[in-house]
Amino acid sequence: MKKSLIILWIIIIVGAGFLFLNKFQTTIDPKLNPPQDIEEEETPNKSFSEYLAAGDKYFAEANYKLAARNYRLATQVSATSSKAFLKLGQAYQKNHQPSEALSALTQASTLNPNSLTIKLALVQSNLDLNKIAEAKELVWQLDRANFHVKYYTGLILVLYKEFDQAKEFFTDIVATDSTASEEIKKNSEQILNRYETFGYYSEAEKIFLQTMLAKTLTEIDQHYLAIPLLFDVISQKNNYRDAWIVLGYAYLNTNQLPEAIDALSQAEALDAEKPETLFFLGLAYQKSAKPDKAIYYIEKAADAGFEPVDEINLRRCELYTDQKDYEKAAQKFEQIISSNPDNLDAFVSLVSLYLDNLNQPEKALTAANKAIQYHNKDAISYNLKAWALTALGRADEAKKHLEKATSLGGSDLNSAMIRAKITQLNLQITNPPIK
16 A cells, blocks of 8 residues: 555644743644645546535545545536535635635635625635735624624734734623634633733733734634734844744744745744754755755754654654655654554554565564554554555455454545544743843
């Protein structure tokens, strides 16, 4: 089977401290290395419903590139379907293609001008493109009794630095709106927590609140919105290291790599020993296909004490694999598994290396058995063993393990390997700007 391990892309989830160290969390985005371009069909050869179903499948798997491709083909089959154009726009949004998203959603709105869902999606695309005035004009026309409208009103007021007014809308969502979804309530609570933190420090400058809110926008998957806020902060305090770091993360999350490297390099110039800055510079260079620089910064992050060490080793493994040094990569994955057997993704990568690159199926089987030992309720473990047994020519045994995987809800190894785990990193972002 062709190796299809998804490489992880870190995004920042923040908590900020004023006189003490607080901890960041990061979630994994499964598109650090997006799929290679796939040759598009010039003429659709499937039905509208088939393309829509395929798009939904890929969207659920977070493969937004292929989701968009299928939705796009669906719009070719039925150019009057607002549903297909809406889904296409949403896939483009997730794949960090805001201009394409706006175009698709504009067409959806033309076909169905009364849809609130489409209008809200248009608001999001305008915000992603920094068309804040246009987004405001759309939202201000909508009924503020709707919790989504309240939420976007609050976000837009934050961008206009009307922080007190924005707080009122988020407070209303959390305290009184029984219709609000759990996601919107959770996001609003996270924003309000930043106001609470800011309130602890009577002498703190407003740009400290602004920076914390920008961090929170990154936390709630509003990376594009963080960028203009941070530009404003940096224009006032050019030596504010943490603002440069968050700006670099926002660019990294939106696949704007030269900008990410520039911002993180500015943070490095202000503090050359901060492990998180070095680590994320390594990620930015890795994604930019500059493995030598990536390794340099990943190693510097390790020397500076970046934790968890497993995350450093994962990046080393990926970079060794990219450089075709498969033995070193396998050694590092073995170390990760030895210290943290809960990391199922490391088992997937290790089995893949042993089978696809090193032609060592016995070692692959050993790793798969260990995966079952620690993850005996996960279909992936049994898929891995079936994969190894197949390579060893033990088809009957492989079949039994595939049946076990099927009973656990994972009959297809390819789809099983697509799943991206969520990890947490302790990233320390500290200190308000120096007055």
